[in-house]
Amino acid sequence: MKICITQSAPGTAYAAAELERFLKEYTAAGIVSDNEAADRCVVMEADAGIPEHHYSVRGDGKTLSVRGGSPSAVLCGVCDALSEAGILFEASCYSAPRGFDIDALFCAAKDVHPRFRLRGIRQHINFPMDISSYPLKEAKEYVRSLARMRFNAITFHSYPGQWHASRPDDHAGHFFYGQVHPVPKGDPLTASRIGNRKTFCIPEAEAIFEDEAKRGEYAVYWLNEVMKTAKEAGMTVALSVEIRSDDEAAESRMLRELLGNYPLIDTLEIITEENGADRGLAGVTRENVKAFFVGLFGGSILDENGDVPGLSDCDPARCAANAVCLKRTLRAFETREEWLSGSPRRPALRAGIYCTDRETLRVLRPILRRFLPEDVTMSLLPAHGALAAA
Numbered sequence: 019m020k021i022c023i024t025q026s027a028p029g030t031a032y033a034a035a036e037l038e039r040f041l042k043e044y045t046a047a048g049i050v051s052d053n054e055a056a057d058r059c060v061v062m063e064a065d066a067g068i069p070e071h072h073y074s075v076r077g078d079g080k081t082l083s084v085r086g087g088s089p090s091a092v093l094c095g096v097c098d099a100l101s102e103a104g105i106l107f108e109a110s111c112y113s114a115p116r117g118f119d120i121d122a123l124f125c126a127a128k129d130v131h132p133r134f135r136l137r138g139i140r141q142h143i144n145f146p147m148d149i150s151s152y153p154l155k156e157a158k159e160y161v162r163s164l165a166r167m168r169f170n171a172i173t174f175h176s177y178p179g180q181w182h183a184s185r186p187d188d189h190a191g192h193f194f195y196g197q198v199h200p201v202p203k204g205d206p207l208t209a210s211r212i213g214n215r216k217t218f219c220i221p222e223a224e225a226i227f228e229d230e231a232k233r234g235e236y237a238v239y240w241l242n243e244v245m246k247t248a249k250e251a252g253m254t255v256a257l258s259v260e261i262r263s264d265d266e267a268a269e270s271r272m273l274r275e276l277l278g279n280y281p282l283i284d285t286l287e288i289i290t291e292e293n294g295a296d297r298g299l300a301g302v303t304r305e306n307v308k309a310f311f312v313g314l315f316g317g318s319i320l321d322e323n324g325d326v327p328g329l330s331d332c333d334p335a336r337c338a339a340n341a342v343c344l345k346r347t348l349r350a351f352e353t354r355e356e357w358l359s360g361s362p363r364r365p366a367l368r369a370g371i372y373c374t375d376r377e378t379l380r381v382l383r384p385i386l387r388r389f390l391p392e393d394v395t396m397s398l399l400p401a402h403g404a405l406a407a408a
Contacts, residue, residue, distance in 0.1 A: 019045070019046070019047040019048070019057045019058065019120075020047065020048045020049075020050045020055055020056045020057050020058075021041060021047045021048070021049055021050070021056055021057065021058050021059070021060065022049075022050050022051065022052065022053050022055070022056035022058075022059045022060070023037060023038060023049065023059075023060045023062070024053070024059065024060070024061050024062065025062045025063075028064075028089075029064060029088075029089030029252070030062045030063075030064055030089050030092050030093075032089070032093060032250055032251060032252065033062055033084070033089065033092045033093040033095075033096045033252075034062060036093065036096060036097070036166070037060060037096050037100070040100055040105060044103075044104075044105070044114060044118035045118065045120055047120070057080075058080050058081065058082075058124055059080070059081045059082070060081075060082045060083075060084065061081065061082070061083045061084070062084045062085075062092050062096070063083070063084070063085045063086075063092070064085075064086055064087070064088055064089050064091075064092050065085055065086070065087060066087065067087075068085075068086075068087040069087045069131070069135075070087040070088040070090075070091060070135070071087060071088070071090075071091055071132050071134075071135045071136075071170065072086065072087050072091060072129075072130065072131050072132070073085060073086035073087065073091040073092065073094050073095040073098075073129075073130050074086075074095065074128065074129045074130070075095050075098055075099045075102075075126045075127060075128050075130075076126075076127055077099070077123070077124045077125045077126045077127060078124075078125075079121070079124055079125055080124065081124070082099060082123065082124050082126065084096055084099065088252070089252050090170045090251075090252030090253065091170075093165060093251065093252055094130070094168045094170065095130070097165075097166045097167075097168060098126070098128065098130065098168070099123055099126040100123065102122050102123060102126040102128075103118055103119050103120060103122045103123035103126070104116055104117055104118045104119050104122065105118065107163065107166040107167050108163065108167070109160065109163050109164065109167065110160070110163065111163070112163070112166065132168075136170060136171040136254055137168065137169050137170055137171060138164070138169045138170065138171030138172045138173065138253065138254075139164070139169065139172060139173070139404070140172075140173045140175060140258070140399070141172065141173065141174050141175065142175040142177075143174055143175065143176070143180070143181065143241075144175075144177050144180060144194065144195060145194060146194055146199055146218060149244075150180075150193060150194070150220070151193075151218065151219060151220060152220065153213055153220065153221050153222060154220070154222060154240055154243055154244070157240070157244050158243065158244060158247040161244060161247045161248045161251065161253070162247065162251060164253075165248075165251035165252065165253060169253070170252060170253055170254065171253055171254040171255075171256070172248050172253050172254075172255060172256070173255075173256040173257070173258055173285075173287065174241065174244075174245070174255070174256070174257050174258065175257075175258040175259070175287075175289075176241075176257065176258070176259055177195065177260070178259075178260065178262055179191075179192035179196065180192055180193060180195070180237070181237055181238065181241050182238075182259065182272065182275070182276050182279065183234065183272070183275065184262065184272055185268070185272075186268075186271065189230050189231055189233070189234030189235075190234040190235075190237040190238055191223070191230065191233035191234035191235075191236065191237040193219050193220070193223075193237070194219075198217060199217065199218040199219075200216065200217060200218070201214050201215060201216055201217065201218055220236075220240060222236065222240075223236050223237070223240070238279050238280075241280070242279075242280060242282065245280065245282045245283065246282060249282055254284045254285065255282060255283050255284050255285070256283060256284065256285035256286070256287050256368065257276070257280055257283045257285070257286055257287065258286075258287035258288075258289050258370070259272075259273075259276060259286075259287070259288060259289070260288070260289060260290065260291045260343075260347075260372075261288060261291075261343075261346040261347055261349070261350050262291060262346075263346070264346065266349065266353055269346075269350060270350075270353055270356045270357040271357075273286075273288075273350065273357035274356075274357040274358075274360070274361070277357070277358070277361045277365070278361070281362065281363060283365050284365055284366060285365050285366045285367070285368050286365045286366070286367055286368070287367075287368040287369070287370055287397060288347050288350050288351070288367075288368070288369055288370070289347065289369070289370030289371065289372050289397065289399065290340065290343035290344050290346075290347050290370065290371050290372050290373065291343045291372070292372045292373075292374075293336075293340065293372070293373055293374060293375065294336060294337075294338075294339030294340035294341075294342065294343050294373070294378075295339060295343070297336075297339055298333065298335030298336045298338075298339055299335050299336075299338040299339040299342065300335070302334050302335045302338040303334055303335075304330075304334050307329060307332075307334035307337065307338060308325065308326055308329060310338050310341075311326050311329065311338075311341060312326075314341055314342070314345050315341075315345070315385055315389070318388065319384075319385055319388065326381060327380075327381065327384065328377065328380045328381040329381050331377045331380075332375075332377045332378050332381055333375075333377075333378075336375065336378065337375075337377075337378045337381060337382075340371075340373050340375075340378050340382060341381075341382065341385075344371060344382050344385065344386060347369055347370075347371075348369070348386070348389050351367065351369060351390075351391055351394060354367070366395070367391075367393070367394045367395070368394065368395045368396065368397050369386060369390055369394050369395075369396055369397070370396065370397035370398065370399060371383065371386060371397075371398055371399065372399040373399070373400065374399075374400060374401050374402060376400065379398065379400055383398065
């Protein structure tokens with residue numbers, strides 16, 4: 019059998035390559051470029067006339083038409099059709115547990131209108147068990163796997179010093195919060211499962227691990243390469259960071275360098291430090307917490323009764339610590355022209371709150387919404403884990 023794959027719009031080459039890959043792996047079909055010489059045809063079309071995240075799959079047994087509002091949506095349609103044929107896509111692998119049915123591929127028929135325009139995950143790349151310890155090849159394949167599962171967005175969160183330098187005299191590359199994990203000696207089981215021999219980290223970085231400058235350069239290179247793969251797969255890529263100090267000049271310098279180091283990002287998210295750094299602010303009590311909030315944000319946050327809505331339900335010291343982090347985040351947007359100036363490509367901007375205490379979040383969310391610039395979107399991280407957050 020000969021199959022012809024045609025594209026009617028730029029940007030769909032990745033989807034075509036993915037389809038060709040799986041056809042070659044699971045069938046004996048030959049891929050040809052001439053419709054006349056083909057027994058069956060696949061036609062891919064990116065149609066700007068439909069919502070960019072919608073797609074449809076239509077097969078009549080001989081021709082399969084995959085139509086989407088964007089190249090990313092076309093890829094989702096291709097992967098949906100491959101799933102109809104029997105391929106099970108997972109985050110770590112793919113398989114065809116019941117075999118591959120090429121007739122089911124060419125008879126697939128569905129219209130998909132996802133509830134959410136962007137669908138993806140947040141990767142807080144900071145722990146030994148996440149992708150920040152993967153060889154580059156495996157990290158790239160993980161991102162491809164997400165795209166095959168019809169995710170079209172991904173956010174990478176970098177903690178200070180991990181994938182970006184937070185100070186002029188420091189470097190990126192302080193993996194795992196700067197904690198060093200020696201590989202256990204005399205442990206053949208561990209040695210057979212990882213690519214490290216002395217220090218657990220990205221295997222390609224182990225040889226330069228003791229050289230902080232080179233390790234920092236490699237960290238930035240590694241994340242850029244992973245982002246590049248996400249962009250090739252049509253994903254919307256966001257990079258998330260925190261503002262940890264009140265030094266406006268230092269934080270502006272950090273953000274300016276960040277944009278220079280990561281030119282591929284579509285969105286820059288500035289989010290509050292997790293749960294106000296998990297500490298209470300000394301000296302803030304129920305008696306003075308309202309005055310503390312008014313001192314930070316002004317009297318416009320008060321309701322008609324002269325209160326901060328929801329504040330009486332919160333732990334005052336912890337709520338105040340989260341409020342300080344929010345103030346730092348908002349201040350970064352007030353000074354954005356300082357760190358956006360000179361950037362060759364301005365990403366979309368997003369302001370976020372990372373707070374798992376719901377009472378505190380109920381206080382801070384209206385404040386963020388009140389002071390949010392019109393062209394800046396909002397994100398909330400209200401829990402650990404997708405199920406709890408939903």
